[in-house]
Amino acid sequence: MRDLLIIGAGPSGLSAAVAAKRHGLDYQVVEQGVLVNSIYRFPPQIVFFTTPELLEVGGLPFVSPYDKPTRPEALRYYRKVVDTYDLQIAFDEKVLAVAREQHGPEESEEVFAIETETSRRVRRVRHARYVIIAIGYFDRPNLLGVPGEDLPHVSHYYGEPYPYYRRRVVVVGGANSAAEWALDLFRAGAHVTLVHRAAELDATIKYWVRPDIENRIREGSIAAHFNTCVSEIRPTSVSISYSRGAPPPLATAASPSLGLERRLSASGEGRETLEVPADAVFLLTGYRADTTLMREAGIVLTGREGPTYDRETFETNVPGLFVAGGAVAGVDTGTIFIENGRFHGERIVQVIADRMGSRT
Known part of the structure; x- marks a missing residue:
């Protein structure tokens, strides 16, 4: 039984993991792809719109000779974050479902059961008291819905x-x-x-x-x-x-x-x-977060396909279930960037630590 399970190893998820470790929480990150999977899938020649310090997480400096960092630099930086803080991440593990269930002596405690599956079809169920959904939105393109959209070219x-x-x-x-x-x-x-x-x-x-x-x-x-x-x-x-x-x-x-x-x-x-x-x-018509997992977990979605959540705590209508980063955006993906989404995890973990009694 973990204190916290974080879904997604992007900048927002990493920020939450660093904060969880600092607060002494027993946490686990699960990522369906590779580290910062969305950035990994960017075109190789991409240059970020922002400056290096606005991509930093966990207070670790992002040192670059350029005003605007490149994709390879970002990939190296986030690897350094994981190594520096020795973050616990399970890669190639897709979350299929998040559900509430009773746990403990006489089923006195309500926790989350998180069902996952690897690309090799290995399934398991993890348990945690709190869950942060920190998925991005690069996996779900905005479809045109026209004939021929699925052609190979x-x-x-x-x-x-x-x-x-x-x-x-x-x-x-x-x-x-x-x-x-x-x-x-x-x-x-x-x-x-x-x-x-x-x-x-x-x-x-x-x-x-x-x-x-x-x-x-x-x-x-x-x-x-x-x-x-x-x-x-x-x-x-x-x-x-x-x-x-x-x-x-x-x-x-x-x-x-x-x-x-x-x-x-x-x-x-x-x-x-x-x-x-x-x-x-x-x-190239944009992307949005896949809301299937959130909807099936009981999160109420808005008319803009975003989750219903508290703007201060990022807790959804499902108690103990939080959203961070691109997961909060719905169709309004232009409002959430690494620059502001990287702070969501820290705020959420502070809320969780306060509820549990911080062990730092």
Whole structure:
């Protein structure tokens, strides 16, 4: 029987683990993937938007020669956190269910039973008095729900640009990821078309990325369609639709991808459809936390798919069950970052320690 079980070994979960150790709590972290799994899955060339000190957890300095750290630096730093504090983490262990059950002499104590499974199908049940759900949101992409989204040349995750040299690539989205990786693909020799449902690029794009992507679109190096939605993805093309009478901006002859676009027939009332050639498609439309575990554990979700929780303690409507980091965001993932989510675990553990009587 543990005092605390922490689900997720991202920055927020690590922060909670460090705090738990400092308070003398008997804790365990379980992680379905690898350490800081979301950061591990980032594109190799990513540069963080923030400065190193804002990524720190547990008071351990993040030393970097750069103003904005890179992915490899972040991976090394969080390994150092685990080694420095000798944190107890079980990797490759996915939590399937969190449920309340009676425990102890005459079943006098109510605790949590946490059912887990490894990739080798090994199942076990762990028990803890308190649970923190500190999962991220990078595992669940926002799906478009259009035909062809599951085709093999379509992905919700970007890796490296090199396989797409001289190939036609459609990037869907208008926030930072779409802008940054459209530029990356363009500079690696791909013929890029950007498709965005809004009238302009998102305001949250990194300040050094925005002028770059805007200039590439303006000069026609990257084709762009605004006020446009994807209606279907085919093996060799993407069908996009827009309001009839107000066609989206098209690329100039500087971009070969637009030279082969073909206008199709009208698609529904007030809409027209255009077919864009595509050898690869990246749907970079954002992500959200998987709420299945929270919902099945009894947590009431809001209309924004976020958990119901106390803003001071981060305790949900299920007593003893807390949420931290990306798990609190629901669809509003733009409100939670490493910079602010890293403090959730410390506050939660303080609440737990106060209830149990800190052993420090």
